[in-house]
Amino acid sequence: MTRLRRFTGLVVGAIVLGHLYLTGSLRPSPEAALEPRPPRAIREAAPFRFREQSAALGLNFEHHLYYPNPQSGSYLPLMALPPSVAVADIDDDGYYDLYVTQPDPRLPNKLFHNLQGRGFEEIASQVGLDKHASDPDSVALFIDLDHDGLVDLVQSRFGCLFGSPERFDADKRVSLAAGSPFGHAQAVGISDIDKNGFPDIYVASDYSYDALYMNGDGRTFTDGTEAWTPRREHGFSGMNVDFADFDNTGELGIFVLQMHIPPFVQTGNLLWKREGDRFRNVAAERGVKKCGWAWTGKFADFDNSGSLDLFVVNGKARGSRATSPRDGYKSFAFVRNTISTLPLQLRWDIGLYPPFDSFTMSGFQPSCFFWNHDGHFSDVAHEVGIDDLEEGQAAALIDFDNDGRTDIVVGNMGKRLLFYHNLTPNPGHFVGVLPVWGAHPQPAYGARLTLYRSDGKTPLRELFPANGYRGQSDPRVHFGLGAATEVPRLEVTWPDGTREIFEHLAVDRYQPIVFGTGRAP
């Protein structure tokens, strides 16, 4: 027995190392960055169809890789500033228009005017939006700043002061500190999580915990991060945050995108589901944990079935000589991790890094299109026609032809803007509404809308179309109805707390619902 025991270490060691080698779990592979392919039956049953039609519709925009430091060299793809996309109806014609930022200050941004659902016409120069600035443009948002009924454009510029969540009073200014001095806040999302009538703030952070600031009474914020979302699950690579009632329960969940670069970075997306006074991360069990280096995620009911699906763009950078994901087999993520062990003073010296030309950093990743079927999400991007391998970072949703089928705009790094036209056959019915204030027809941002369906479900939507990273979507609130042809009841809680019921809404069209015109609940 003792003689045999001498071989215990050898046998156990051989099993452990052999398994490690045979499974290849410590080798980078492009496939491992994504959720496993769903079974064939699910792939074939996916009802969606998209066709990329940017060129056919006149959306001619090509992002130019640009970074203010001319010494970026081969690292320009890694460091370049991404585009951003914003959607608004700039001329109030009922068709939504598109604005895209070009970070290179030598090139103009573009404003695409919607030709009543037939295509787009670029008109930036006609409305004075082709002016060049000395600093590169970063993120653009549409909002009516002066309540005159016309949308204005707010544009941030790289190199200017950057913002933090702040609140100003007549006599007091309240600033919210970031969760950690090491964090990089990547995206902000707003939602009234505790339904107390005041919007709360979620900050998705890279290199640190995310932060959740609960708005007590409009004057006081408290840090509710640990109480609502256990920090041990935070990924330290938060890129995007949005809110969605993905189970039609009347409760919004929180969706935070993360990097997933196995085996070097094993973080995954977080899908926080409300359970009592806390959230529980259900990303793995619902099938949305992995989508590479993910940047922007948007929920929508793309087939009007009554359940929210999810679109995610991903990918970081490819070197100028990289031609396929296999070029990144010797991964730059490993190099990056190696360099990040250096003292901070050395870490930022590009001269220490090997040339990036033949590397990729999560490059060539296919976007994810998660079909929500029976509460589980399956990535069917390839099957439904979303099959580009660009490094997409900005995305926005728009129903450009008002047919009730939500389309997708994607801003890529160093490549063309893509427009995925939703051509899903036989979609369900839908109801689309835009809650507006009576005095002027601008969106009532922060409104909460609950649809009371005949099947007892109560899907909830909030009007915060600019949540997340670099994409302001079509502000119209869209509910898929499946086979139902009437809307029993829609309850709106306006940002000032007023609640109203709207009935007899028209199906399969968009319509404004005006503050003060509903009935009291």
Next chain:
Amino acid sequence: MSWLVERFRKIDPRWFVLINNGILLLAGRQVLGLQRDPLQIAGCLVTGASVELLLARTTRKHTAARLGDRLLSSTVAGLSTLILLRSEYAWFYALAVAIAVVSKYLIIDGEGRHVFNPTAFAIVFLLSFFPGLIFVRPDQFPTFVPILTMIIAFGLLATTRARRWAVSLGYYAVVFGAGLPLGRLLGFKPVWILGPELNSSTLIFAAFLMTDPKTSPATPLQQLGFGGAIAAVHLYLRYQQIPFSPFIALFTVAVLRSLGRAAGPGRAKAAT
């Protein structure tokens, strides 16, 4: 002075590991954003102690050892697990420390000694069978000079007291003596070779894990060879872009050492 030396000789080297790792855990949680919540910490330490005591009783190993000695052993394993691994799951650290402690009792050689450093075994075992649950992000302890200084100081104390300083010396001798020239031939800048050695995780590994008196050779010459072999395997794995390379290297060398001891019991006995 001799009084001080005498006192030093009476200190169990594991205390230096425990203090170092305890400070890192505390500072990490309070200041450096280390994601360990009280449930994970308590679960890990309580599980480690429970499994340790249970196995000590059932296997009748360490029957002469005091309760405090067993708890010190399990706490060191628990703290090492807590600062070297990262996982979002509440139960993960409890599982990791349980694997570490079990390995000590069940994976033993013909002379009743455990083969693998418990923490290194747990890391490699989890990497092999649960790769999606675990990762070590090298920059989770930023490279702050005070942290590095502390690890080096406690590492010197622990390796001196345990008489295993030659293991670390052998490791760094190969990293500097072979890694740098070979790297130069392959076109790597010196900082790419040396940078990861400044990583807190690697320093903890080099100071405390591979110098484990129970699983490393006793004589200085063999220690030099042991440390050097770990460094050689580690550098090769790193060239192949294999993460967690120090831990896998230690595991691999322990397997090879086990093979040598199994093949030659006489030599193995002398070596230990």
